[in-house]
Amino acid sequence: MIYFDNASTTRMSDEAFEYMCSFIKENYANPSSLHSFGFEAEKELDKARKAVAAVIGSDAEEIYFTSGGTEANNTAVLGAASAYGRLGRRVITSSIEHPSVADSFKELEKRGFEVITLGVDEKGYIDTDELLNAVNEDTILVSIMCVNNEFGTVQDIEKIYSAVKGKNRNCIFHTDCVQAFCKHDISCRNADIITMSAHKINASKGVGAMYIKKGVRVNNLHFGGGQEKGFRPGTENTYAIASMGRAAELALENMADNFKHVGEVRKTLLSITDELDNVYVNGDAENGSPYILNLSFENVKGEVLLHALESEGIYAATGAACSSRTKEKKKIVDRLNDGRGKSAVRFSFSAENTVEEAERTVECLKRLVPQLRRFVPR
Ligand SMILES: Cc1ncc(COP(=O)(O)O)c(C=O)c1O
Structure with a gap:
């Protein structure tokens, strides 16, 4: 099997799996319990918190665990708007956000925000000048994603952050x-709130x-306990964390090293645009994330090509997994x-x-795409 659907989810790495299993076996205590067994579990949470913080250069105390990226995005948008809603009513986002952000903004609209x-x-790419024009004294929240999950465009978050704060x-x-x-x-220097998810980095789902x-x-969206300083109550999923x-x-x-390596993989697959006519890159062919390559094969339905690739043992996607049922x-x-x-993979x-x-995959595409194009009505 060739698994090219890592933006949907990744395989849990052997190291993360073994670490999690040993923890499941050896320490199942509730980290809030006052005995030493509970204290050991709490120490594991702190260790994980430090590891996450190290990636973005923050303090461990600034990291809060959630049930995943969706909950984190919902909480960031709705929770920040709830906390600052008295100071202003304008909120800004982009048209390419993940549904967990986009739908949170729809909810804000229902609640009377502009x-x-x-x-x-x-x-x-968003236009920073357009963003600057939109930010005014009444603006309390801007939410712009870093790497787009469908086509891998990487926004210049540092520039966007300083533009917003400058205004x-x-x-x-x-x-x-x-x-x-x-x-x-x-870097945490370029944002007030950052959301992250475990199952995109070869760790467990659900955190x-x-x-x-x-x-x-x-403002917290959940109530009922002191976990995560009361911000995200509920017994922590210690194993997944x-x-x-x-x-x-x-x-x-x-x-x-990983960045360089996946860059080579992407470049190799990108060579299909030289091999076949009318194959287009969605996003930024040169400067997009090396982790994502979205291609449109003219006159071939994305879903049909997806299944043809699957029959060759190659797993890709037509878009975000979360949108596949909408x-x-x-x-x-x-x-x-x-x-x-419609022709994107x-x-x-x-x-x-x-x-x-x-x-x-390039060899398979060279064979499959012309075959599928023959069925297009002239
Ligand atoms: C950009 C982006 N944001 C948020 C999410 C949601 O994360 P989770 O699956 O952990 O809820 C995803 C998942 O696909 C994503 O790609």
Whole structure:
């Protein structure tokens, strides 16, 4: 099997798995328990917190664990708007955010906020001048993702953050770094709130984290316990959190090497654009994230090609897994180039992929795409 669907989720690494298993066996205590067994479990949480903090350069106390990226994004947007809603009513986001951000903004609209949604250019970049024009004294929150999960465009978060703060230093800036965490260089210096997820970094599903800068207020959405300083009550998923910590340690150690390696895999697959006519890159072919390559094969339905690839043992996606069950006809890719979405296939990589796998995929595509194009009515 060739697994090129790592933006949906990744295989848990052997190290993270073994670490998690030993913890399940040896320490099942509730970290809130006052006995030493509970204290040991709490120490594991702290260790994982430090490991996550190290990746973004924050203090461990600024990291809060959640049930995943979705909850972290919901909490960031709704919680910050709730905390600062008395100071202003304008909130800003982009048109290419993950549904966990986009739908939170829809909810804010229902609650009477003025939502400004910025468009993107044909490579998926927001226009910083447009953003600056939108930020005013009434703006309390801006949320712009770092790496887009569908086509891998990487926004210049440092530039965006300083632009927002330059215009209104009280405005809170949130960035969804689920696809960037442990893959791209992200720093807590360039955001007030950052969201992250474990299952995109070869750790367990069902756990994520939020960085909240000291002094920034985010109202909690859950009630009923003192865990995570009362911000995210509920008994912690200690095993999954431990796997996230271990995976973050490993990823930090190997971040530069992994980045280079997946870059080679992506480059090899990108060579299909020289081999076949009318294959287009959605996003930024040159400067996009090396972890994601989204291609449109003209006159071939993405879903049909996906299944043809599957019959060869190659697993890719037509877009985000979370959108695959929605009725929405248009894909996020259509916001870059209208009409490209229906023929789009997303290939997404992890350090476990090889250049040979990309070469084999290129060979399969060279054979399959012309075959499928023959069925297009003239
Ligand atoms: C950019 C982005 N944000 C948020 C999420 C949601 O994360 P989770 O699956 O941990 O809820 C995803 C998952 O695909 C994502 O790609």
